Amino acid sequence: MLGALLSTLARPRWWAMSLAAFLVRGGVLLILLPIVALPSIAGLAAAFGQVLVGFVFGEPSTAALLLAGVLVLAIATWLVASANVGAWLDIALAREAAEDEDLLATGPALERVAAHRAAGARLLAHLPTAVAIAFAAGRIIDVGYAEFIQPGNPTTPILLRVAAREHRIQLDRSWMVGDILDDVEAGHAAGCRSVLLDVGHETEWRLGAARTPDVITTDLETAARAILRRLA
16 A cells, blocks of 8 residues: 555656546536635526526527527536546556556456446446435425525525425524524524524624524533423
């Protein structure tokens, strides 16, 4: 193991190949996300709202169909291209490592594997993840559409509005439990009473009328008992 590590550190070409394989498979998104400013919900609605209205109500316009086709084609092209390029880089790196004289090859010789077969195997391994993402995306679209047509009270944080709508929660009869004062403020904005778990995560302690918890405790069990006493 140590010999393999030292051999890898001595070959910057392998670093570049590994980095390239990571980037083409989506690693570039991890680099761009902190840099690129994501559009707001209002911005997305202004840009695509008119195009998507007919699509949602079963009468898609030509522009909506064209937009959907372009998105599907772009995603499919990126998946196929990135999978094949990443697989080719993996195979090339593995072959160079197998043929390296400084590394002791104790296993059988590396077979020649086509890049598309390696890419297919990798994509198949990600199938459960893709199914989960597709299901989650459908739920996000449903919730987003409901939020567009019935936005509710704008002073209530959107996450609490969505939770209340989806699970039929009465926020004015609920408790918000959090470990920082921002959670307390969010709960009060939604009409909830609040519990602060003082476990060391709050470091600023900027108090105010909206940021003063109803109960302060150090663990969930004590918090639950305090809530039950208040409800009794």
